[in-house]
Amino acid sequence: MNTSHFDENKREANKTYNVSDLPPSKIQYLRKLKSKDFENIREKYNEKFDKFNYSSNAKCTQKSNEFRENGNKFFAEKQFEDALRMYSNAVVYANLDDIELSVSFANRSAALFQLQRYKECLRDIEYALNFKCPSNVKEKVLKRKQSCIDKIQTNDSRSKAKMREMKRNESIYGVADCINVFQRTISSERGLKANRDIERGELLAIQAPFASVLTPSRYKLNCYNCLRAIPKNRPFPCKKCVQVCFCSLTCCEKAWSEFHQYECCYLELLNFSSTFHLQPRLALRILFKARLDAVLDEFFDRSADLDYSKLNFKVINSLMDHSDKCPDFTPAINLMLLFLSRIFPQLNSDKIALYGCVLLKLIQQIHINGKYIYSRELKTVPGCDQCEVIQDIKIGCALYQSYSLINHSCDPNSLSFMFDGHILYLKALREIKKDEEIFVCYGANSKWQTTSERKAFLEQYYFFDCKCIACEEDAQPLSKSLLCPLCNGPAIFDKLVKCLSCKSLDHFDAKSILNEVEKLEKDIISFDDTIARDLKEAIDSLTRSEQKLLKFVHKSNKILGEVKNKLSLCYQKVNDLELAIKYNEEYLKIVEIEFTNDYIHVFNVRLRLCEKQIKLLQSNCDESLKSTIHKSCIDNLKALKSFLTNNVFPETERSIVDVNRL
Ligand SMILES: [Zn+2]
Ligand SMILES: [Zn+2]
Ligand SMILES: [Zn+2]
Ligand SMILES: [Zn+2]
Ligand SMILES: [Zn+2]
Known part of the structure; x- marks a missing residue:
């Protein structure tokens, strides 16, 4: 932001934006911001801002x-x-x-x-x-x-692994050329759809966010700009503070020119205040990235032509916000406005209030469209110092431009994942036909939630009544199914009992059965093999739970999976590898039904099975057993490798899981 822009702004200080274009809730908000409310905040925080100015945060x-x-x-x-x-x-x-x-x-x-x-x-x-x-x-x-x-x-004569590629769409930022934007004429609702047949596993998007923020607890571990992991003990410093670090000089300079120059000295205060959690921070960062001097014109620009081909504020501004249903963000916004008025004292109060409207809308948009960023990391399994599994650790949040155009389905045909800082990847979960719409899951999935649970979740967090195919067809999760007494098939209790196999309705008392199952589930979940003193006794009690469960639930029920997982752990501890493998295999079958092979959870269960199988193959045991295990082990290794190449690209693959270890 250079001063000439501000001189211009001063001259144009009375330029009137067409405030009446705003929805009533925002005009009300505008009044509120000009009132005493803001003055109170100003008094309360000004002192803190003075105090926090580079206290313990400076170079030395x-x-x-x-x-x-x-x-x-x-x-x-x-x-x-x-x-x-x-x-x-x-x-x-x-x-x-x-x-x-x-x-x-x-x-x-x-x-x-x-x-x-x-x-x-x-x-x-x-x-x-x-x-x-x-x-x-x-x-x-x-x-x-x-x-x-x-x-x-x-x-460096070793050949480099080849990066997976995606043919980019020239007219939509960060998506593949097999995807188009469409707009329904009546509702004017937008979405993405396939312009040709798409294969399962194809990459549909690779994109950087419009803006992202890093969780404060990760400041020493990830780049403050791109959120990539900092190479071990080799951070690049900030120009002024000692609190954040970068992966490179490039990231340092980019962050500085786009946003960090404004917040660097106040970082401690911003992190100190609980009002100022990640979502408001992200809104403020979007404001900086969109450039303060340009953002108001674009905010009030109602012309419909949007340029999807590159990141720009007009597309962000066009995202859904559900302004009347979101919670009240006033305290956070007041704090941000005070912050703005401190770093840009030349801004008059009218302008500040207008920025308040922009921030309010942005936070509401983030509330619906924002996405958490995960870092894929190796973690040891609790209670076992040898086994490591991959975990997705939450490290920040971001707003993606093209990704935000994708609508929800409880039975989605695509899945997003991250492993490389804030870059988002999207792949096809199954074959997608030409003209079919692309869907992602906003957190309600028919594989693990009943129709009522999904509808309630989406209503509460996304403010819509889901009409996806899964909901229209009342698709129910096998992972929650009970045992139908008539046909032994899976039966679901969701308001009423329904057998998914013989279609009988309300034919048994599910409530009392669910009570029994819940009791068993509590016992199983609270059971901790790391502190179980008598493992033989533990195995007996878990086996009894398993037998009881089998009378009540269908074989794909996830509670049954949980008890098998615990049994596998116990058998491993008493060195009965054969049974440990058997229960691990049965557990894997159940999680595969719930999650399919595209999810990291299935990878982890398979990884642990593989480790047990290899251990057994290295031991002295029956040759015929060995050859069966060997065959299954090879298949599992293939599945593990294919997950890694499809979800983590070759260059980073080895740093995440050393497949050669297996
Ligand atoms: Zn970086
Ligand atoms: Zn700094
Ligand atoms: Zn282990
Ligand atoms: Zn749905
Ligand atoms: Zn039945």
Whole structure:
């Protein structure tokens, strides 16, 4: 934001936006913002803003030097990992204008060289040369640069895994060329649809969000700009603060010019305030990214022509907001407006109030269209230090432009996933025919929720009555089915009892059965194999629960799966691998019905089965048993590898799960 824009704005201060175009709820809001309410907030928070201005958050040459000296000690003792950690702290605390920054980068490059992280070493050398660099340091790093290049050339003859590709659509940002935007003429509702037949597993979208925010607890672990994991102990620092870090100079500069320059010194206050949780932060970031000086014109621009081909605020502004049904966000917005009025004192109160309207609409849009960002990470299984599974960890939230155009179905034909910072991937869950609409699941799915549960969820969080095919056909989840006493098929209790197989209605007393099942479920879930003292006794009691359950529930019921999972764990602990494998296999069959192979949960259950099978194959046991297990193990390995190549691309695959370990 340069000052000339503001002079212009001042001249145009009285330019009237057509406020009457706004829905009544927002005009009311505008009045509220100009009232006493805002003045009260201003009084309450101004003091805090003064106090928080870079208190403990600033660069410090002394600290930087201390860290570097500690790093040197570790380096001399050949403890390069520790040296790297110290040098990274030195980098983070060094002032941008001092030679300390360059020297710290140079030292870190030496540690990286010793750790044989040559490419990262080269980057740090570039950074060292990029900032104020003393001539003796320059000489040293240039020498190191040459040895680095030599090492990389000799080491890097291995062929690189090929990235999966998607043919991009020129006219819609971040989606494949097999997808079009359509608009229904009567309701003017939009959506995406296939313009040709699509195969199962095809990539339908790869896109960066319009804006994203990182959860504060991840500031040291992920890039503040792109949310990628920071390479181990090698952050790139912020220009001014020591709180956030970046994956690269590029991300640092991008974040600084787009939004971080405004918030850097107030970050502690923004994180301190519980009012200011992720969604309001995201709204504010969208405002900055859309450029404050342009956003009001675009906000009030009612012309219908939208350019879907690139990220732009007009498309974001056209997203659904359900303004009258969202909760009250006034406290958060007041705080953001105070923040705006502090960083841009030249803005008059009329303008500030208009930004309030933009922010209100944005938060309402985020409420419906926003998406959490997950990081795919290896985590050890509780109670077992050997097994690792992949988990999706929530690390922030974002608003995606083209993705937000996709409508919901309780039986979706596509699934989104993330593994590479805030980049969103979307793949086809099954074959999609030409002209079929693309659907994602907003959190209500017929595979694990009954029709009433789904409708209630969507009504509460998304404010609509679901009319998807699954709901119209009353599709019910096998994972919740009871046993039909007439045909032994799956029967669902959803307001009334209905057998999905023989179609009998209300033919048994489901309520009393569900009571029994609930009691058993509580016992099973609360059962903790890590503290069970007598495993033999535990196995007996779990087996009794399993037998009882079999009288009440269908074989695809997920509670039955849970008891089989626990039994598998117990048998593994008493070293009965054969039974551990049997129960793990039965558990896998049940989760496959609930989730299908595209979900990470199924991958994890299969991964643990594979580990047990390999353990058994390495032991001395019956040869005929071995050959059966061997066959099944090979199939499982194939399924695991195919999941990895379809959901995590080859370059990052190895860092997530070392398949060779198996
Ligand atoms: Zn980054
Ligand atoms: Zn900063
Ligand atoms: Zn284990
Ligand atoms: Zn539905
Ligand atoms: Zn039946």
